[in-house]
Amino acid sequence: MYRQKYLFLLPGLLVLVAIILFPLLFTIRVSFSSWDVYNPGLNWIGGENYGRLWEDARYWQALGRLTLLSVTTVLIQYVLGFALALMVWRDLAARRLFRVLFLIPMMTTPVVMSVLWRTIFHESLGPLNPILESLGIGAAPWLSSAGWAFAAVVMVEVWQWTPFMFLLLLAGLLSLPNEPYLAAKIDGAGPVRTFFSVTFPMLGAISVGAILIRLIEASKIMETVYVLTSGGPGTSTETSSYYIYIRGMRDFQIGYSAALSLTYLIIMIVALTVIAKLLVRALVKDAA
Amino acid sequence: MKTLYLALKYLAIALWSAFVVFPFLWALTTSFKSANGVTGGATWIPWVQYEPSLQGWQSLFGGVGGINVVKPFYNSLVVTLSASVISITLGTLAAYALSRFTFRFLWMRNSDITFFFISQRIMPPIVLAIPFFLMLRSLGLLDSLPGLILVYVALLMPIAVWVMVDFFNGVPRGLDEMAWMDGCNPIITFWRVILPNALPGLVVAGMFCIIFGWNDFFFAFTLTFTETQLLPVAIVSLNSSVTPWWSLSAAALVSIAPLVVLAFVVERFLSKGGLAGAVR
Numbered sequence: 001m002y003r004q005k006y007l008f009l010l011p012g013l014l015v016l017v018a019i020i021l022f023p024l025l026f027t028i029r030v031s032f033s034s035w036d037v038y039n040p041g042l043n044w045i046g047g048e049n050y051g052r053l054w055e056d057a058r059y060w061q062a063l064g065r066l067t068l069l070s071v072t073t074v075l076i077q078y079v080l081g082f083a084l085a086l087m088v089w090r091d092l093a094a095r096r097l098f099r100v101l102f103l104i105p106m107m108t109t110p111v112v113m114s115v116l117w118r119t120i121f122h123e124s125l126g127p128l129n130p131i132l133e134s135l136g137i138g139a140a141p142w143l144s145s146a147g148w149a150f151a152a153v154v155m156v157e158v159w160q161w162t163p164f165m166f167l168l169l170l171a172g173l174l175s176l177p178n179e180p181y182l183a184a185k186i187d188g189a190g191p192v193r194t195f196f197s198v199t200f201p202m203l204g205a206i207s208v209g210a211i212l213i214r215l216i217e218a219s220k221i222m223e224t225v226y227v228l229t230s231g232g233p234g235t236s237t238e239t240s241s242y243y244i245y246i247r248g249m250r251d252f253q254i255g256y257s258a259a260l261s262l263t264y265l266i267i268m269i270v271a272l273t274v275i276a277k278l279l280v281r282a283l284v285k286d287a288a
Numbered sequence: 289m290k291t292l293y294l295a296l297k298y299l300a301i302a303l304w305s306a307f308v309v310f311p312f313l314w315a316l317t318t319s320f321k322s323a324n325g326v327t328g329g330a331t332w333i334p335w336v337q338y339e340p341s342l343q344g345w346q347s348l349f350g351g352v353g354g355i356n357v358v359k360p361f362y363n364s365l366v367v368t369l370s371a372s373v374i375s376i377t378l379g380t381l382a383a384y385a386l387s388r389f390t391f392r393f394l395w396m397r398n399s400d401i402t403f404f405f406i407s408q409r410i411m412p413p414i415v416l417a418i419p420f421f422l423m424l425r426s427l428g429l430l431d432s433l434p435g436l437i438l439v440y441v442a443l444l445m446p447i448a449v450w451v452m453v454d455f456f457n458g459v460p461r462g463l464d465e466m467a468w469m470d471g472c473n474p475i476i477t478f479w480r481v482i483l484p485n486a487l488p489g490l491v492v493a494g495m496f497c498i499i500f501g502w503n504d505f506f507f508a509f510t511l512t513f514t515e516t517q518l519l520p521v522a523i524v525s526l527n528s529s530v531t532p533w534w535s536l537s538a539a540a541l542v543s544i545a546p547l548v549v550l551a552f553v554v555e556r557f558l559s560k561g562g563l564a565g566a567v568r
Binding site: 004005006007008009011012013015016019020022023024026027030080083084087088092096098099100101102103104105106107108109110111112113115116117119120124125126127129130159167170171174216219220222223227240241244245248249254257258261262264265268269272 | 297300301304305307308309310311314315318326327329330332378379381382384385386388389391401405408409410411412413414415416417418419420422423438439441442445446449473474475478499502503505506510519520523524526533536537540543544547548550551552554555558559
């Protein structure tokens, strides 16, 4: 009814379309070319890059590893974040101080923290192994063996992003109404029962939101890997983004990396949509 | 039973607190070491376990084995703040429109347009990096502050729209309608009536934009060389096998400090219930 409404919407929309649309269309076109160091330019080679991608075992392994890494870290973050939020929700001395403290890691620059973590994981000079030894657990080859390097990446991700889960879930907890808890008390429900029949269901929607946001962000992970392990040892911590980075920005196979990144993007969109649908069905009561 | 539960709870909180604080303490103590202090193994207590030195902190202003963080700090500040202000301005306007008016472009309705904005967060940076590189090169904006600001606007605007659409949906429509009936057009209504009431939303949006802008690494890394290094890029450039850990730690602490302050702001909002609407 008001023509001015376009004045509000269009500046933002057009700027975003202009900045995003060109790269996307360009990537689609480049993925059908053999643009590399020797032959920079847009020729047409049909679906050759996509055929090569199909047989690129390293790409599919990176994707599998990314899936494992994202699901593991997000699950740990969710469980820990929920537990921490419940603990500082009420009945705790100095709870506001702990809230601030638990939020701090998500404010820090991930890549800068990764640089610090790398010194912490250092096998002879870092502080982590001496601590583990004094606890009787023993030193670990943190960044030089495949399994430990993967664990190191998980640990850094958990440190960095559990606070995000904590923030969303605590905000949810603090906005809960009091009546259901009174009702549960009158019915004589214990704390465990109250949690599973009152608190958890009421945080269903927020849980889905928090898990999805973290899964989206985790699916893009590469900075931590780049700094901490450079994908190594071997390719044991290489994720999709990092593999595409190697092909595109290091080997300069622009055409092939464009095909890789488009496939990656489509797989991510499909997978996240399916996961979103499943999570909503499982955790949000009203949708059933 | 009750005591056991309480003991376990405080133990869990103590353990997690230690885990959170651990890297910061390590960085703090390392920043006061010299080469001897670092190669002496993992020590924590100055004077007792190692001889403290100010080498790391002095190297922040240039010097052997360190980096001058003054210029990268300034660059990061300019890029983050400019991109945040532009994103929030454009994003708030768009969010207001999406929350109050109905739009139809072809098959797209309001919810589709909102989703288009927010869905940009799904895009992995690596997909955009090479086209951005070529785009900025052809515009002559590679390795420049305006080029980075342009890219960061695309990165941050989805966040601003996401927070503000949600916020405006919570502001009663009666407010607008009253102003319209008094004869204000939408622009004046927005400026005089809505914006002053939107301050809490703007603060939350601003916070998120600043966090994501300040903490981004990948675009700053791929789209600049030496002229306009941002702070994270400058710090990562120190990350080699012969890293001077003392300079690294001091620089890392300087780059993290400004945002740690934000944790206090976020907590204030959280405990007052101001975030409940914004994070839905």
